[in-house]
Amino acid sequence: MSLQLTDVHISAGDREFVHGVSFDLPAGGVVGIVGESGSGKTLTCRAALGILPPGFTVSSGTVSLGGRDTATLSTREWTALRGSTISAVFQDPASYLNPSLTVGSQVAEVLQVKLRLRRRAARDRAVELLDSVRLPDVYRRYPHELSGGMLQRALIATAIAAGPRVLIADEATTALDVTVQSEILDLLADLRDSTGLALVVVSHDLAVVAQLCDEVLVMRDGAVVEQGPVSDVLYAPRHEYTRLLIDEHESYGLDRFLSLDGAALEGAVLEGAVRERAPLEGADHGAAR
Amino acid sequence: MVLRVDGLEVRYGKLHALRGASLSVAPGETVGVIGETGSGKSTLARAVLGLVPASAGQIVVDGTDVTGLNTRQWRAFRRRGVVQYVFQDPLRSLDPDLTIASSLTEPLRIQGVSFAEAASRARELLKRVSLGPELLDRLPGELSGGQRQRVAVARALIVEPRLVLLDEPVSALDSSNRVRVLELLKQLRDAGTSLLFISHDLGSVAGVADRVAVLYRGEIVEQGPVRDVISRPTHPYTKLLVGSAPTLRSAAADRAARASLRALLTSEGAVS
Amino acid sequence: MVLRVLRLPTGKIAFAILLVIAALALFGPLLAFQDPLEGGAGILAGPSGAHPLGTDYLGRDVLSRLLAGSRISVLGAAQVTLVAMVVGVIPGILSVYLGSVFEWLTLRLADTLIALPFLVFAVAVTALLGNGIPQAMFTVGIMVSPLFYRVTRAATLAVARSPYVEAAIVSGATIGWVVRKHVWVKVLPPIAVALAHTAGVGFVVVSSLTFLGIGVQPPAPTWGGVLAADLGYLSFRPWAPLLPTALIMATVWACNLLADAIRDVSGEGGKALITAKGVRA
Known part of the structure; x- marks a missing residue:
């Protein structure tokens, strides 16, 4: 198991904020956590990363990373593990990059520190990493020159730089446009396929989680109200809150159009992409100014 | 047509925000405009309202060509109450120092309606957006985001406009408030007000609009009935x-x- | 607003001090029980029954001179503040609405005034227009008006770009409507802060000018004048400058306290425009 949470409770003082979260995340697996703000999803992630806010502790249960109980880790061991075994990306990518340094140098820095690569080797590897998140030619660019989606991809490159086995994406696509969101989610799925990276995808949007995950946890007020394989949770929700989330999507999502024409659409999009590629490239260039 | 936009271009210096967008809204129709960051969607709304000048193209609102109006003519046209606007940000769309009553009645007061008459209309409209009259004496800071956005919708409706432009009216709201505001928009649509609903979110537009137009890099690249655009x-x-x-x-x-x-x-x- | 300011302890203290100062300005000259211009036999005398604060180098009663001088000092400061406000606030609001030419002109003018050293300028103007308190204070008022201009302009700009003002414009509001209904309330608190601040500056300026003998002819009593006279004879009466200094400082301090209190009670809209250091210009 890459990451294993067993009945994790998180408290601050006398108050318990998370009342028992358990899941097993194998290599190449994807676990989704859905919940509103205040549901305890972010605290759970922070516990897995060993970065709970001051005053908060894992009051019972265990978090084990690569078979090791993290409660036994010293601060130094934790620091060594973060980045190289478990890593994370968050909601607001701009605030995690230094605006006065180029994007590439910040990726390279991680490599120099975590993998002890020499300068030149770190730079070459950073370029490779940026290529792998489909950001060629941004090594020498500054954060303000990049769009939100590009910044988030640069942060993913930074997060996977030291070859972690687990990546936590906590609301990583929340602030982005839909087409950019799908780009990030697709990138995460590609990374899982190509490197066996295990993912924890955290979102307030059930559909985002549904796109990517094998197993889903629905959290509310610190408790897991529903947990199971994606298909079970979506098609046979047992808890009222999960049903509410699904209903909301059905009345204001695209699902009602797609459930009617779902198959047709999938065909149309797929075919369209392939079929229209040639004529569009030829014909539309003149029209497109 | 309540609104006809023809080949609209807007430039801000070097930036070409709209590159010949064309669009129309029929009486009683709800048209959704889908656009992501940088598509020019807010510019479209602001140009229709005369808040930014068009560099080329034509905008006809309820039979009046507004493209060449000067400041005075614009003011006279606006006082007819043909078009109203609902903004994205419910935090800043109401004056923090004015009571809900004075914000709500403002469009009528500008037209010269007496306060007493405007206030009774305000009470009616609050009811229409499912808010109680006790909110009239409050300040915006005492209301939730969802309540404020419903007040903003009520303010737009108080002059009984033919067309309401909504720029991302639900993006800043949480899901339960989002649903309430969308339901309210559906009621408006069913009552016969034309709506131009601008949003980045296909899902929320699809639930309300009859037709949808897709704005991409300053151009309408596709428009049609919601079902067609989404399914084909x-x-x-x-x-x-x-x-x-x-x-x-x-x-x-x-x-x-x-x-x-x-x-x-x-x-x-x-x-x- | 006034009531809310008074509810704060700082507001109470400031008000109390300013009330005393105002009373001094009103009744001070009447209370001066001896002719402030009439010299006596004992010069540079220490405190006594006849002269509670002693006498100056011409044998004039110091207490009487301070009391008699309070009106000129306070009126001078008030004049500076009033002139600065009228000259600054109106163009400040209009610069946002009257188009780019007016905006450019007023901005450059404000920059120019800020760049001129105002005491020197005041000296020059009194040389031209004649040496009198009104001329000097009028000049100083104009010199400090850029503060009001900038404060008002910044507040107006912030409000002018807000969605609620656009909503009013979309409903057909005139500029006058927008200013009356939305802008005015938001610019008042920063103006009030600037007002209190300028009153403080005004006192210092009046005192400085009268200390230098500009604006008032030497025999006329003022706080600054008394201070100047006392400073010349420190070896005889080393404690003497303390009282005029204390009067000037207390007044300035009260004005600053008042500015703080106004800032603390400002409404939501206005508060954003005032920073901890004073007013955002």
Whole structure:
């Protein structure tokens, strides 16, 4: 198991904020956590990363990373593990990059520190990493020159730089446009396929989680109200809150159009992409100014 | 037509925000405009309202060509109360120092209606957006985001406009308030007010609009009935947009399809 | 607003001090029980029954001179503040609405005034227009008006770009409507802060000018004048400058306290425009 949470409770003082979260995340697996703000999803992630806010502790249960109980880790061991075994990306990518340094140098820095690569080797590897998140030619660019989606991809490159086995994406696509969101989610799925990276995808949007995950946890007020394989949770929700989330999507999502024409659409999009590629490239260039 | 926009271009210095957008809204119709960051969607709304000047093209609102109006003519036209605007940000769309009553009655007061009459209209409208009259004496700071946005809708409706422009009216709201405001918009639509609903979110527009137009890099690349655009998109961007929307049951498009659409759009963009 | 300011302890203290100062300005000259211009036999005398604060180098009663001088000092400061406000606030609001030419002109003018050293300028103007308190104070008022201009302009700009003002414009509001209904309330608190601040500056300036003998002819009593006279004879009466200094400082301090209190009670809209250091210009 890459990451294993067993009945994790998180408290601050006398108050318990998370009342028992358990899941097993194998290599190449994807676990989704859905919940509103205040549901305890972010605290759970922070516990897995060993970065709970001051005053908060894992009051019972265990978090084990690569078979090791993290409660036994010293601060130094934790620091060594973060980045190289478990890593994370968050909601607001701009605030995690230094605006006065180029994007590439910040990726390279991680490599120099975590993998002890020499300068030149770190730079070459950073370029490779940026290529792998489909950001060629941004090594020498500054954060303000990049769009939100590009910044988030640069942060993913930074997060996977030291070859972690687990990546936590906590609301990583929340602030982005839909087409950019799908780009990030697709990138995460590609990374899982190509490197066996295990993912924890955290979102307030059930559909985002549904796109990517094998197993889903629905959290509310610190408790897991529903947990199971994606298909079970979506098609046979047992808890009222999960049903509410699904209903909301059905009345204001695209699902009602797609459930009617779902198959047709999938065909149309797929075919369209392939079929229209040639004529569009030829014909539309003149029209497109 | 309540609104006809023809070949509208807007430039801010070097930036070409709109590059010949055309669009129309029939009486009683709700048209959704879908656009993501940088598509020019807010510019479209602001141009229709005369808040930014058009560099080329024509805008006809309820039979009046507003493209060439001067400041005085604009003011006279606006006082007829034909068009109203609802903004994205419910925090800043109401004056923090004015009571809800004075904010709500403002459009009528500008037209010269007496306060007493305007206030009784305000009470009616609060009821229409399912808010109690006790809110009239409060300040915006004492209301939740959802309540404020409903007050903003009520303010737009108080002059009984023919057309209401809504710029991302639900994006800043949490899901339960989002649903309430969308339900309110449906009621308006059913009551016969024309709406131009601008949003980045296909899902919320699809629930309210009759027709939808897709704005991409300052151009309307596709428009048609909601069902057609979503189930049979023709422009690659629309396909990507529909194929990217997170859905529960069936994946709208697979990764490979999206990847090839992105490649296609990038190669097009590189030419422009 | 006034009531809310008074509810704060700082507001109470400031008000109390300013009330005393105002009373001094009103009744001070009447209370001066000896002719402030009439010299006596004992010069540079220490405190006594007849002269509670002693006498100056011409044998004039110091207490009487301070009391008699309070009106000129306070009126001078008030005049500076009033002139600065009228000259600054109106163009400040209009610069946002009257188009780019007016905006450019007023901005450059404000920059120019800020760049001129105002005491020197005041000296020059009194040389031209004649040496009198009104001329000097009028000049100083104009010199400090850029503060009001900038404060008002910044507040107006912030309000002018807000969605609620656009909503009013979309409903057909005139500029006058927008200013009356939305802008005015938001610019008042920063103006009030600037007002209190300028009153403080005004006192210092009046005192400085009268200390230098500009604006008032030497025999006329003022706080600054008394201070100047006392400073010349420190070796005889080393404690003497303390009282005029204390009067000037207390007044300035009260004005600053008042500015703080106004800032603390400002409404939501206005508060954003005032920073901890004073007013955002």
